[in-house]
Amino acid sequence: MSDNDTPAALGAVHRRRLREVWRSAGWPSQDLVEVELLAAGWLERVEQADGRHTVRVTPQGVQVLAQTLQRHRGAYAAHESLVQRVADEMLRHGRLAWRGLSLRCKPLADGPWVMAMPDVYSVRHTTVEAYLAPVVHEVKVRRADLLADLNRPAKRAAYLQLGGECWYVLAEGIADPAEVPAECGVMLARPLPDGGWGALDIVRTAPRRAFAMHFGLWMALARATPLPGWRPDDDQPALSACDDA
Structure with missing residues (x-):
């Protein structure tokens, strides 16, 4: 799933809930955020042997988590x-x-x-x-x-x-x-x-x-320990203005 396929209504709150479900036992919240995640195919309902329902992240949702993680690491x-x-x-x-x-x-x-x-x-x-x-x-x-x-x-x-x-x-x-x-x-x-x-x-x-x-x-x-001082062989472009900023 690419970013262009992401439903327009889904944002940071949905990705945060997706991470919470991934780390949890999958007990449903039964709120509107969960409804939207289910509708988007990022979550699915699973019926347990005792008749109760839990939710779990779908393969599509796993891809969303992986993409989010890569973006966060890059940032x-x-x-x-x-x-x-x-x-x-x-x-x-x-x-x-x-x-x-x-x-x-x-x-x-x-x-x-x-x-x-x-x-x-x-x-x-x-x-x-x-x-x-x-x-x-x-x-x-x-x-x-x-x-x-x-x-x-x-x-x-x-x-x-x-x-x-x-x-x-x-x-x-x-x-x-x-x-x-x-x-x-x-x-x-x-x-x-x-x-x-x-x-x-x-x-x-x-x-x-x-x-x-x-x-x-x-x-x-x-x-605290200050950072090691600058060495003459360092090669970094200088400030473009204001020598003592």
Whole structure:
């Protein structure tokens, strides 16, 4: 079954239910999502010896699961590749950079503490606290992921609490840069034929704000290991603008 054969009404919720049935004993939910999956031929009803009915994924449904898995793996690989591309660029500019940090912050004065996980977090390589200029980079390679992020203002507020600048790095073609709120900068990443990423084009510079690193952030960085520094033999195209983004 190809994507062109997918019933128009079936989407992410149906694929999620299909995965749940695949991992379960097949007890029916008997709701409209299940009705649509049965009608599409992705599920089938099975009568047990005691007369009860269960549902199971059909061969057609297995193909849908396999295709979904391949797409997710491809998107994950592209995302991780672009995250490393951004981190390498920060290292190239002489900054200390981290990937996969879990940082505790309080985005709203009267709100709860939350854990934020920026794709790339970097600071200047300096011994002067006032010159650290911490920066957050959030990477998006799929439009659906970007829209989900933009619909979570608390997440963006958390990033703004962790650095003096916040950037969205977008795969070229997934969005109009104007869709990203004005408090964040925007870079566009050009995909290469070999699956890598080329130049990072700065289309809107992130506003720079005065920022003092709080004690909890200092401790998180002290416990984490920054990425290995850039070597002179590295061969990556540089930022197309703004030497200290």
